[in-house]
Amino acid sequence: MANVLGIPSPKEEFDGSLVRQVYYKDNGLHRVIRYCEQDVITVAQIILRLRNEELLTDFQIVLI
Numbered sequence: 001m002a003n004v005l006g007i008p009s010p011k012e013e014f015d016g017s018l019v020r021q022v023y024y025k026d027n028g029l030h031r032v033i034r035y036c037e038q039d040v041i042t043v044a045q046i047i048l049r050l051r052n053e054e055l056l057t058d059f060q061i062v063l064i
Helices: 016-025 028-049
Strands: none
Touching: 016 028
16 A cells, blocks of 8 residues: 555565564564564555645654
8 A cells, every 4th residue: 555655665674474584583573673663654654645644754753
């Protein structure tokens, strides 16, 4: 849906099929957290686009 709405894909490092490997084999909990955070940001951007509102800028997105 993000692609159809012209929202860039946050999937840079790996895709969902690798979450198990990254978490268990690579001990990459932090990488999995970032992966999930990017999904949440994308859903927020989709909602904003569907409401015909401005998308969030990188400056407005605060990751902890």
